[in-house]
Amino acid sequence: MNTRNTLIKTLALATVLGIATGCTPKTQTLTAGNVNEPATLGLSSIDFERAASDAVQSLLETGAVDRSDGKKNIMVISSVLNDTMQRIDTDQLVKKIRIELLRSGKVYTTTAIGLNGAEDKMNNVINELKQSQRVDRSTLVKQKLTAPNMSLSGKIIQRNNRVNSGEQLVEYYFQLTLTDLSNGLGVWEGETPIRKLGSAKGTSW
Amino acid sequence: MKRITLTCLATATLLAGCQIQPATPESSHLMLGPGVSQYLSIDAQPGGITDGGLLRQGVRVHNRSHSTRKVRFRVVWFDNNGFELAGLSSRWAVHTLRPDEPVTLSRIATAPNATNYRIDLFPAQVSQASSTEGSMK
Numbered sequence: 001m002n003t004r005n006t007l008i009k010t011l012a013l014a015t016v017l018g019i020a021t022g023c024t025p026k027t028q029t030l031t032a033g034n035v036n037e038p039a040t041l042g043l044s045s046i047d048f049e050r051a052a053s054d055a056v057q058s059l060l061e062t063g064a065v066d067r068s069d070g071k072k073n074i075m076v077i078s079s080v081l082n083d084t085m086q087r088i089d090t091d092q093l094v095k096k097i098r099i100e101l102l103r104s105g106k107v108y109t110t111t112a113i114g115l116n117g118a119e120d121k122m123n124n125v126i127n128e129l130k131q132s133q134r135v136d137r138s139t140l141v142k143q144k145l146t147a148p149n150m151s152l153s154g155k156i157i158q159r160n161n162r163v164n165s166g167e168q169l170v171e172y173y174f175q176l177t178l179t180d181l182s183n184g185l186g187v188w189e190g191e192t193p194i195r196k197l198g199s200a201k202g203t204s205w
Numbered sequence: 206m207k208r209i210t211l212t213c214l215a216t217a218t219l220l221a222g223c224q225i226q227p228a229t230p231e232s233s234h235l236m237l238g239p240g241v242s243q244y245l246s247i248d249a250q251p252g253g254i255t256d257g258g259l260l261r262q263g264v265r266v267h268n269r270s271h272s273t274r275k276v277r278f279r280v281v282w283f284d285n286n287g288f289e290l291a292g293l294s295s296r297w298a299v300h301t302l303r304p305d306e307p308v309t310l311s312r313i314a315t316a317p318n319a320t321n322y323r324i325d326l327f328p329a330q331v332s333q334a335s336s337t338e339g340s341m342k
Contacts, residue, residue: 056294105317
């Protein structure tokens with residue numbers, strides 16, 4: 001009798017565990033270019049890709065980063081403000097633009113100069129190595145930083161509008177400006193609007 | 206009898222030869238997904254080099270059907286050795302095509318070593334299994 005009870009309990013436990021495991025959503029890794037990419041009211045990597053791609057295509061199309069002297073532009077990243085209801089890192093946008101512009105062979109981005117100091121702190125630390133007795137001085141590089149001639153700044157804006165009792169329209173605007181630092185003029189400006197229609201119950205943050 | 210057979214064969218060969226359309230260099234760069242050619246007309250394949258020396262390619266299309274269609278578009282870039290070049294300029298983008306509205310879809314290669322390309326035009330909604338299938342136009 002005791003053995004029978006144990007067997008029933010074990011079977012019941014196994015059934016409960018089986019049902020629980022079966023109900024758990026399966027985790028899957030999405031591949032790039034997936035057709036059936038899940039759509040969200042918030043910003044996803046697809047939106048950042050689209051905004052960055054549009055910006056780079058426009059920059060190359062207008063010739064804003066072309067130089068007639070054969071030299072490359074040195075770009076500094078100024079501020080890209082996040083004026084959305086979401087906690088996002090604007091590098092999700094800026095990094096993609098930097099990668100593509102570097103790949104195009106037309107722009108270098110300085111990591112030594114920026115609004116908040118050097119992006120790569122090693123640019124400053126390298127100077128301190130001169131004082132160190134442990135460093136072979138013959139291997140030290142003579143640092144001469146290149147000043148930027150272009151600056152990229154921008155803003156990401158979000159606006160939510162109720163369409164009807166059941167739906168809401170969430171609009172995002174990716175606004176970017178490229179400034180020629182030699183004269184302070186904005187030589188290129190781009191805006192990519194991304195509009196999403198979804199349930200009014202859905203959240204976009 | 207032999208002469209008649211030979212004449213028939215020669216005529217048949219000539220007719221068959223006339224039916225083969227010479228493949229233009231541009232058309233071999235375009236890959237259409239399943240069913241796309243039924244409602245999409247390819248009007249032109251503009252292309253060239255930008256002032257900055259980068260390859261730019263596109264396709265001008267119009268939707269022959271009476272309803273709005275959605276297509277996925279991308280341009281895949283290749284280097285001199287035939288290797289695919291990665292980058293955002295090869296990303297898929299969905300475009301809405303209204304009836305009879307001519308649209309030009311184009312991209313600029315972000316890699317200066319891009320020398321060859323392939324344009325992919327697929328229906329926006331396809332199953333994963335057939336998403337890579339297509340036919341060279």
